[in-house]
Amino acid sequence: MIDIVYDAQCGFCARSLRLVRSLARSEVFRFHDGHGRDVVLKHFPALTGADLDEAMFAITPEGKVFRGFFAFRRMMWASPWLYPCLVLFYAPGAGLVGPRIYSWIARRRRSFGCAGSVCDLPASAGRAPRPRA
Numbered sequence: 001m002i003d004i005v006y007d008a009q010c011g012f013c014a015r016s017l018r019l020v021r022s023l024a025r026s027e028v029f030r031f032h033d034g035h036g037r038d039v040v041l042k043h044f045p046a047l048t049g050a051d052l053d054e055a056m057f058a059i060t061p062e063g064k065v066f067r068g069f070f071a072f073r074r075m076m077w078a079s080p081w082l083y084p085c086l087v088l089f090y091a092p093g094a095g096l097v098g099p100r101i102y103s104w105i106a107r108r109r110r111s112f113g114c115a116g117s118v119c120d121l122p123a124s125a126g127r128a129p130r131p132r133a
Helices: 009-024 035-041 069-075 082-088 094-111
Strands: 001-007 031-033 058-059 065-067
Touching: 001 009, 001 069, 009 031, 009 082, 009 094, 031 035, 058 069, 065 069, 069 082, 069 094, 082 094
Parallel strands: 001 031
Antiparallel strands: 001 058, 058 065
16 A cells, blocks of 8 residues: 555645546555645654645655655556556656656646635645545
8 A cells, every 4th residue: 555645635636646546446545635744744754854735745665755756656556557657657758857747737736627725725634635536
């Protein structure tokens, strides 16, 4: 099971992870809202000092931490149903271009489908909303 820390208040982020979860066809991810920083850091001390507001993080059962593009790439290994996506994430140059594309999208994510001020609302403390399929 891979733990995913993300911006659960962002509609674009939630929809993207909902899609990945549905494509995985099995419960291979646990989702945690990065807005609940105290709860996240209690469970994942390796994220102390991490820019939880700026990127998604994937934490493996072994405790390895992946950020942004590399977090998505790690997620693709979690289910055989996601393996076809690995071609895109490991295409020549993907390790150089992918983080730039991820960063560009992350900076503009609120313009990709958040209605009103939904993305600006803080998450309730201690709750880790899950994307629904």
